[in-house]
Amino acid sequence: MASISHIQRDWPQDADAILSANNQRPPMSLRVNGQQFSREAYLAELMATNITAIADPISPSGLRLTSPTQVSQLPAFHTGGVSVQDTAAQLAAGLLDPQPGDRVLDACAAPGGKTMHLLEYEPDIAELVALDIDETRLKKVNENLQRLGKTDKTRLLTGDASKPDMWWDQKAFNRILLDAPCSALGVIRRHPDIKRLRQADDIPALATRQAQLLKAMWPLLAKGGYMLYATCSVMKIENEYCIEAFIRQTEDAHPVTIPATWGRASGHGRQILPGESDMDGFFYALIQKASE
Ligand SMILES: C[S@@+](CC[C@H](N)C(=O)[O-])C[C@H]1O[C@@H](n2cnc3c(N)ncnc32)[C@H](O)[C@@H]1O
Incomplete structure (x- = not known):
């Protein structure tokens, strides 16, 4: 299985605990x-x-x-x-912290767990655009919103986040959640098939995709606005290293330290390893766009 060697390489001290957590019932x-x-x-x-x-x-x-x-x-x-919703995923809305009147983009929204939470967290946002490349998965977001009964402020869009010219109306967003497609090596305890399905080549390919998504989303963020990057991965190439490269290459991108008692600092972000405080493995990095 490709993922074991990857986990051992990135987390030599924690690999045994991660592999054991992956076999526990969440x-x-x-x-x-x-x-x-x-x-x-x-x-x-x-x-x-x-x-x-x-x-x-x-x-x-x-x-x-x-x-x-x-x-x-x-x-x-x-x-x-x-x-x-797993505890780790519940942290996204509070970290992005949308404010009344904000225009918010949930760039990889389906099935909509975090979309719903953003609406529950700040019902007075001006608009929430929930985008996903997969039209079938986006239907799940719609079902979840119907359950919430909050559809008036939300616009569901099928589109590729790496090609905003195809769907963006040129109005900037104050907050962007980029819950990027990833290797999902942090949620093996919930989806054991990942052990079998994940191939070694997938991980660098995903990291390239994640870098493309970050770069494509950045112009959509208003000056002074915040982007929250999230994955349910434990791979540094998808998390810490990906954000490090993006910050290095993007003059007006400033990392914001996440003050938290959970997880651990990992470069500019925060990593939760699977099983820590009985959470799924997750990575978060918060980035602010310069005001001037
Ligand atoms: C980790 S899941 C998102 C989970 C979701 N945020 C939630 O909390 O329920 C990643 C999503 O990204 C979508 N996706 C993958 N590539 C994309 C792209 N280029 N543009 C937009 N969405 C994409 C996938 O279809 C998938 O639904």
Whole structure:
């Protein structure tokens, strides 16, 4: 399996822990929609239906179920009161921190977990454009938004983020989430097939794609705006090194240090290794565009 040697090379001290975490069963984590419930109120709803959970130690809107259950059993699931999402993925909205009146781009949006969270996090954003290259996957975003009942501020677009000339209306975005396609080596515990499917050649090819996406998205960001780059990978070529090269090549791009207790600093970003605080493996880097 190509991925073992890659993990051992990038994380020699942590490789055993990563490989062991990849074989563990992940918790079923929930994100409570703060527009509908406080976390405590939702916890009480769960208890009333005999579902036990604990408050997530990392994500302020998160809960972890003691044992997995059908989503249809979760109170208010069908009305967008709660969604299933790993803790690590729940960190994106708070890191991007959209403000009232912002125009936001979710550049690789499907199936829409983070799209929904951005809308829950700041309902007074001006507009959220949810883009994905895959029209079929984009339908999933639409289904999720219907569940939330919030479709008025969201524009769904099928398009290639690396070719904005094909779909961009030339109006800058204040915030961009680039949740890039990646090797997914941080989420093997949820998708064990990745062990078998991931080929050694995929990783440099993905890194090239990620660099293209960063470069293509940058002109769409308003001066002073923020881009959050995310992957569910643990490969430095897709994460730390990719961002390092982008910052080096982009004069008006300034990395913002993420002040966090979770994960570890990795170059200009922050890396969560699989199983740390029982989270999926994830990488985040926040970049600000110079104001002048
Ligand atoms: C990691 S997933 C996104 C997960 C999503 N942000 C969420 O939280 O539910 C990456 C997505 O990028 C999309 N994608 C891949 N290449 C793309 C491109 N060039 N332009 C736009 N979307 C792309 C894939 O179809 C896939 O849905």
